[in-house]
Amino acid sequence: MHVEVRGLNKKFGDFQAVRNVEFAIGKGQLIGLLGPSGGGKTSILRMLAGLEKPDTGDILFHGRRVNDLPPQERGIGFVFQNYALFKHMTVAQNIAFGLEVKKWPKPKIKERIAELVELTGLAGFEKRYPHQLSGGQRQRVAFARALAPEPQLLLLDEPFAAIDAKIRHELRSWLREMIDRLGITSIFVTHDQDEAIEVADEIMIINKGQVEQKGTPWEIYQNPQTPFVASFIGESTVVENIASLRGFEDAASWPGTRALIRPEYVEVGQENEFILLSATERGRVSHVHFRGSEWLVEVQVGQIKLVTYRSLEKSVLKPGDEVRVLVHRAYLFNDNDNWVMENKLKQEDPLPVHI
């Protein structure tokens, strides 16, 4: 289903939950609404579903305005954060509910249940009640129930929030696979950027009720259009005085400009680990944390504290070690503009070595 939203606004009392939101989603896409809690993501989802009425703005499915259509008539599958399974009904009865309401013939309902139970890997659990299932299984029942009446749009509100970390990972790839196979347009809400990046075709970053940026995860990571997006996606440190770093002296010509530096922009190591030693700064390791698959190194360069990762294959750094720090690039922003600045000294090697 092609979904379009124009000039959407929603207030709860004095609180502007959604502010002038516009977007269009093509058929079969999987979109992630990503943003901090209370940012308006769920409100947008609930308006699409018809559970909330927008104050102003239009919602169009297939180019047809559906604002005045009740949720019952929108043909949407919705997966709630806490699943909202009918707790007095078995798995099979939960899945059948939407079909019975739509007056499907009995044999067809049976067929559809069998199909969905197979699809969601719930075979053998048809007669269980929700309280007899694990979190992951409940989630899949919710998914099967939402898909049963063959909706054209699937909405998922924080679908993995209530599941523990390990199973969450499995479910994510399972969901991705499932949606690819069904080719159903899907929108899911999350505050977990890893989840959005891993699962979504496109991400919409929502903050304070507004869409900050829409694009593929790679586009958003590479080319954040607002400081909020830059700081929200990935990890980062904000540096006030970027001009004091080697290779970024040019930044001084824009007063009031701050920089955002991601760990992956920074390299840290002994002198012999760098080819372009002239582009590096001297620094001192202040903290080292083991992160399971790599070291997280905090390093002090003059007044600036930077954070970076270091491979476990390289020599181990200790707090207090004198090291060299290479900052590859920084994301600069001020009140009216933002851009990416590469380390100048990296490109023009000041001391070319001739052999």
Next chain:
Amino acid sequence: MKALWITLTFIVFAVLLGAPVVRIAYGAWDEGWSGFSEGLTRPEAVHALMMTGLIVVIVTLINGLFGVMLALYLVRAKWLGPQVKRIMNSIVDLPFAVSPVIGGLMIVLLLGPDTALGSLLDQAGVKIVYALPGMVIATLFVTFPLIIREVMPVLQEIGDQQEEAAHLLGAYGWTTFWRVTWPSIRWSVVYGVVLTVARTLGEFGAVLVVSGNILFKTQTATTLVYEDVENFNLTAANAVALVLAACSVGLLLFMEWAKSRRAS
């Protein structure tokens, strides 16, 4: 020391709860079976028990229906502001705080034969006070909060997401209520109904004020017991009281069973 406390607890329990029931049972039989059956089968007792039964049925039906509806509105309605809901919510408890006698008096003052509204209805041939409608209204007033207070917390606890899920699957209000909401609140409603029946059986003050306790007209089981005691007709009073007590004990046992069903 512990043994002393246990003994004391049992004594209080026996004196306050056990002794009166035993005394009533004993009193009802002090003239043997004939005294007991005479007390129950005299025409005024039959009529009074019928009145009580009629009021129980009417009040339970009305309060069951409107209690569940009001509980739903107070918890779910989006068209009621939170301020209005809070005020309505505290008004629901009014019958708990007001003495039933005063509740009955309010009805007499509002709808009595001397009031404008009362005389208007009287001319139209509708008698409210000193008649069945007034007694029903008085009992409704007294038992009004019981079902609402049972159902509201359950509605709040289950939240509205299951209902929203049902809407999104295509179910409209009525289907959603019967297939999703009702199974969750069913046992709370049963519990509230049992309380309502028990309270209605035993209601005295409000009914006495509104009914005027007219023999063969507006006399209920409780007001008959009162009159019998006044007339030193103790065996008959005990017989009717024993029937009422037996009903209450039966209801209590049923309620315990309902509670265990609700818990599972």
